[in-house]
Amino acid sequence: MENNLSKSDRDTLKAVYRLTKGVDAAHTGALADALGVTPGTATAAVKRLAERDLVEHERYRGVVLTPAGRQAAISAIRRHRIVERFLADMLGYPWNDADRLAGSFEHDLPQEVEDRLFVALDRPTTCPHGFPIPEPDVSDMPEMPPLYALEAGDVAVVAVPGSTEPEIVEFLDTLGLRPGVEVEVKEKHPFDGPLVLTVAGKERTISQKVANHIFVTRSDQQERTA
Amino acid sequence: MENNLSKSDRDTLKAVYRLTKGVDAAHTGALADALGVTPGTATAAVKRLAERDLVEHERYRGVVLTPAGRQAAISAIRRHRIVERFLADMLGYPWNDADRLAGSFEHDLPQEVEDRLFVALDRPTTCPHGFPIPEPDVSDMPEMPPLYALEAGDVAVVAVPGSTEPEIVEFLDTLGLRPGVEVEVKEKHPFDGPLVLTVAGKERTISQKVANHIFVTRSDQQERTA
């Protein structure tokens, strides 16, 4: 288990992890877009990772993470989020800049520095966006579906304004959709229609597009089908 | 003026800067040693830099920095020392670890993060070793000769225990050779012999080897030859 992943390898793993959320497999085109490289480059990256058994690649069909690959991806995400936290908490960057900048120097950070940084930051549990920082040796992360994945009757707590577009975040704020706020889905119109929900006692309607920018934690409602 | 220096380029510039302190030119062999690469690799690096007019290279004779190269080297040193300071002040690393670790991730640090880090650290003036952090656009640094460069009669202030070996630092400490302490050279024995000096009223004798590990600031003694 050679553990020397290059910058590209780690970025590719992160992208595959994100792209395979709720989907069968990530296609190389999407991967190339996510990484900002040409399709050929994405294919080459995938082949490198397949060689090391970090992904499984079915030609022309797509790619999925192996358990080892998933572990590596989560480590990479953990590092990314710790560095984001550093940029936000210690250097005062707003969270969208933190995201952008973290990617550029997280790669060569020695593991021991990451560990110390984590402690110095007081063991944060989320990145500045509000996404969880996974434990070092955990093989999956708490699920945070977009609000639009919920159905009528579901109750959840807003975890994060996940958008990278400041205007959207501001808009969400005016609706009261801030981290920690509980929402209940009243209605979900068909054919990708808008969502009607209750936020702090008030009824709100938001579009599918916006609802996909909000990530939530499902409130535990052991809803027994009885 | 393409400003895209690679990791190797910057490390090479730093090494050339240090190696040309008080010498005509740095030879490739010394450079290779300093960088931990083979001689051929050092030659190649020098050729790359010469191509960009950052160094001047006289074949088989050695290499010197151009003004632009000196500027770039100082920027690299500035960054290194700021990162060291970060590791020491924010993460609690001892200074010898800070030195070791800084080199591994300083390269991809975006300039703007370096700038913010500098401010967040409260604009430090020295690295944890005590060496000065040069101003961003300065083309040389205050000189800090090793103690052994002084002659009998010279007076100086200890600026830094420059060694990377903890035992030596501890030894210096027992002699009272701490940063800020004033020393006067009483005698310098010939043929690389030991140095006799006064430290805080007491007379001390230290070997050439040790005296080369201590860096000092010369006390200004406009010694007119009259």
Place this chain on the structure above:
DNA sequence: TTTGACATTTTGGGGCGTCAAAAGTTAGGT
């Protein structure tokens, strides 16, 4: 002045990551 020890540069090769463009595959429409 010659020669040999030593240092430097060149050559040839390899790994990685990237691109542009050619070749191959899939799937949908007719």
Place this chain on the structure above:
DNA sequence: ACCTAACTTTTGACGCCCCAAAATGTCAAA
């Protein structure tokens, strides 16, 4: 069934950085 548009993979090339080893240059001792 076929054809074609869209996508994926392969190919060939380049830049970077490194090494080992061969070729070249320097300098001083004999």
